[in-house]
Each structure stands twice: as structure tokens, then as C-alpha cells.
Amino acid sequence: MKKLFLFLLMAFAAKAQLSSKAEVVLVTVAPGKELHSAFGHTILWVNDPTNGIDRAYSYGTFDFKTENFYLKFLMGTLPYTISVHSMQDEFNYNAQYEKRGMIAQKLELDSLQKNAIFQSLEKNLLPENREYAYKFFYDNCSTRIRDMIEKNAPGKYQWNQNPSLEGKSYRDWMNKYLEPNSWVTLGMNLALGIPSNVKANASQACYLPDNLAAATNLAPKLAANPVSLFDGEIAPETGFDFTGPYVILGLLTLLIGFLSFKQAFPYAADVALFGLIGILAWFVFFLGTATNHEVMAWNPASLMLFPLNFPLVIWFARNPMKWKNYLQVISVLCFVGLVWSGMQFLPLVLAGLPVFIRLVSLSFIKK
Template structure:
């Protein structure tokens, strides 16, 4: 019965014609504190007081209660959906719970364009259409709305005509929203492959809600000036994190270098170091080859850390002379990987330096 009523409600809304007082509003939600909300959110609000229509559409929503949630998220198969609420509900949720600011921009569209957008949004809400494969850079809450507007008002909003949104890669734009000295930031960059280094056009950079709002605002006469519905809470700026990756990995590198120089690095330490690095390399290799996350493919971090270091460390670290060819080969791979990773995101070098130091030392052992 509930499914029937849901389908009936969507059908009625889809067939409704908007009045001349109807508005289509782009609403940009500020970044939140959690990782899944760190890049902001985009909502498309259809408001028609004459016909009593108040529908705020969001793409990129998901359910934490989905069966095998973490496995599907890891594999890139987690179903994402479009959802709809009243704008008052969205406002209350962000004001009271998320504490995230909201900015609204009314789009200047004619009646045909407004109705076409409404029809498309309601069609997407149908049970057979509402789920889709989410892509962080290419198909998310912001790009879906950008494409929806472009489809129904082609050429009206020149997303590509904003020079301030050009020149950065997808990775660069992502890192703008992440803390620099953070394990999460380092981990996300380690997981991303070369596709994330592609220079995004101004239109492609609109995968971020703030950029979509900026590009929309640039279209003079086609959108009203942004209006703040409410401001986000002031965020305390944290000082330097002495437990962050820069400090911890630097200390590890110095320790490995000192013990290697003194010939005091035991086999057990080699076993631990190469095992951890090797398993991390296998995980990165898995993300790039066995999941639906295409932006994780062709990852030089796999070259820098090299998966075969585990389990081969059990043999070569005990007898490096016998494994001299392997150690020399992996040392070359490590150099290439470190340079490549450094060009992409220089802090990744910190992950590769300890293993590189040990490979260099093992490769020079004579007896």
C-alpha cells in the first residue's frame, strides 16, 4: 500500500504544471565535519506557492543500513539515490543537526524549462530510476543537478566560462577541502590513481557544490544574487597536528635511516616494515584493479610500495645477497614510484621513504 501511495504521489507531482510564480532554486549546503559531507552538498528546490509545491531534490543520498554497506562502498557498488523533502525539513536538519550553512540562488528559467526540470526530477524518483552508480568526480549530487539544468535549458548557463575554476586537477580540488596534515587526506591521495590528476575544465570542476554555485552566479541575469539562508558555525582552526602523518612518518624515516646506517636493523624489523608496506600495496592494487572506482586505476603508489614485498620479505630480508637482483629491481621501481607520487601529491613521499631506505641498504650488503 505504501509503495502504491508513493507511486501515486510521484505521478500526480510529475503531471502537475507549475504556475507563473514557481521558482527553481539552486541551494548550496556548506561542507560538514564528517568525511561524507566534507565537500558540501547541492539541492535543487522547486517552489510553487500557488500550487502548494515545495520539493527539495537531492542526489547522492545513501542508506547506512544497506546490507553489506562497507563492502559495497569499498567495491564501488553501493547504490546511491535521489531523494526529496520539503525545504523546511532540509533547513531544519542543516540548522539543528548538521550546523551547515545554506545559500540559495534563484535560476532565471522560463515556464517550459521549469516544468521540464520538474518532470525529469519526478521521473528520476520512480523506483526503477532512483538508484544509480555514484562517481565522486563524475556523477554526484552536484554534477547531476548541473546536467539536469543543462539538459532542460541547453547553453543558458555557461559552466565552462569561468576562468577561476580552471587549471586544477580533480585531486587538487579535492585536497582544497581536506586538512593538509591528516591521515585521511594522505589515505585518500594514496588510493587515487592517475585519472584524478587530469586537469578539470571549469564545467568539470563543478563536481564540487561550491564551484557549481560560483559558475551559476557568474551567469549574470540568469540567476539572482546568492542569499544566505543561514550561516554555518565558525570552525575552530586547529594548530599543527603532531600526531599527523608528517611528524610520525618523518620520525619513522629518521629511525629507519639511523638504524640502517649503523647496521643495527634486525630481521624482525624488516619483516614488520615490509609486511605492512606490502599489504598496503596489495590493498591499493586491489582498489585500482578489482573495484568500480576507475579513478583509483593506474596508481603509482603500487609501484612505490610494491605488493610483492610481502610475502617475499620472509626470504630476501634474511638473505639479501641471494635476492640481490630482486632488491635492485624493486629499488628502481621505488624511485620511479616516489618521484611519480611526489608530483601528484608530495606528502605521499613520506610513505615510501622508509621502505626505499631499507631497499637501498639491503642492495649494498656484500655479505
């Protein structure tokens, strides 16, 4: 009965026409505290008081109860959907519950464009259309709405005519939102490959909700001035993280360098070092080669950390003279990966230096 009611409701909405009083509003939600909300959110709100239509559409919705959720998330096969709520429900959750700021921009569209957007959104809600393959940089809650507007009002919003959104790569834009958490910043950058370094044009930079709002706001006479629906809590400024990866890895590098210079680095420590780094290396290699996350492909961190060092460490650390050729070749590959990774994101060098120091030390052992 519930499914039948939902079907009839959607069928009615699909046939409904908006009145002349209808508005299509771009709503931008500020970043949240959780990682999945750290980049903000975009909502497209269709409001028609004459016909009693109040529908706030969101893309990028997922369900934690999905079977094998974590495996599908890891593999990049987790189904994402479009969802719809009333704006009051969205306000209650994002503003009242999560204390995230919300800004609204009414889009200046004619009646045909408004109706086309409304019908397209309702069509997307149909069971056969609602699921899609989410891509963080290319197909998310913000890009879907950008493309929806462009499809139904072609050429009206010149997303690319915004110089302030030019010149940064996808990775650069991402890092802007990860600054408060240095461990997450290092981890996500370690997982990303060469595609994330592509310079995004102004339209592509709209994969971030704040950038889509900025591009829309600069479109002359095409959007009303932004109106704050709720002023979120101002995040406290974060100082230098003395328990973060830069301090921990820096101290570890100094310790390994000192013990290696003194030739006092024990076999068990080599196994532990290359074992832990090796597990991480295999994970990075897996993300880049065996999943649907194309932005993690061609990752120079795989050269820097080199997966095969584990479990081979069990043998080459015990008798490095017999493995001298291997160690010298891998040292060169590690150095290439180290420089390449550092060019992508400088702090990544700290993740590879301990391994590089040990490889070079072992390859030059005389006895």
C-alpha cells in the same frame, strides 16, 4: 498500502504543471564535519506556493542499511539514489541539526524550462530510475544537478566561462577540502591514481557544490543574488598537526635511515615494516585493479610500495645476498614510484621513503 500511496503521489506530481509563481532554486550546503559531508552538498528546490509544491531534490543519497554496505562501498557498487524532502526538513537537518551554512540562488528560467526540470526530477524519482552508480568526480550530487539544468535549459548557463575555476586538477580541488585532517588527506591521495590528476575545466570543477554555486553566480542575469538561509559555524583554524602523518613518517624515516646506516636494523623489524606496508600496498593495488573506482586506477603508489615485498620479505630480509638481483630491480621500481607519486602529491614521498631506504640498504649488504 504505503507503496500504493507513494505511487499515486508520484504519478500526480509527474502530471502536475508549475504555475507562473513557481521558482527553481539552487541551494548549496556548506561542508560538514563527517568525511562523507566534507565536500558540501547541492539541493535543487522546486517551490510553487500556488500549487502547494515544495520539493527539495538531492542526489547522492545512500542507505547505511544496504545489505553488504561496506563491501559495496569498497567495490564502488553501492547504489546511490535521488531523494526528495520539503525544504523545511532539509533546513532542519542541515542548518539546525548539523549547523552547516546554506545559500540559495534562484535560477532565472522561463516556465517551459522550470516545468521541464520539474518533470525530469520527478521522472528520476520513479523506482526504475532512482538508483545510479555514483562517481565522486564525475557523477555526484552536484554534477547531476548541473547536468539536469543543462539538459532542460541547454546553453543558458555557460559553466565553462569562469576563469577562477580553471587550472586545478580533480585531486587539487579535493585536497582543498581535506586540509583539516592530514591523515585522511594522505590516505585519500595514496588511493588515487593517474586519472585524478587530469586538469578539470570550469564545468568539471563543478563536481564540488561550492564551485557550482560560484559558476551559477557569475552567470549574468541568469541567477538572482545568493541569499544566506543560514550562516554555519566557522570552523576554527587548524595549525600544524604534530601527531599527523608528516611528523610520524618523518621520524620513522630518520630512524630507519640511521639504523640502516649502522647496519643495526633487525630481521624482525624488516618483517614488520614490509608486512605492514605490504598489506597497505595490496589494498591500494586492489582498489586500482579490482573495483569500479576508475579514479584509483594506474596508481604509481603500487610501484612505490610494491605489493610483492610481502610476503617475500620473510626470505629476502633473512638472506639478502641471494635476493640481490630482486632487491636492486625493486629498488629502481620503488624509486620511479616514489618520484611519480611525489609529482602527484608531494607528501606521498614520506609513505614510500622507509621502504625505499630499506630496499637500497638490503641490496648493498656485503655479508
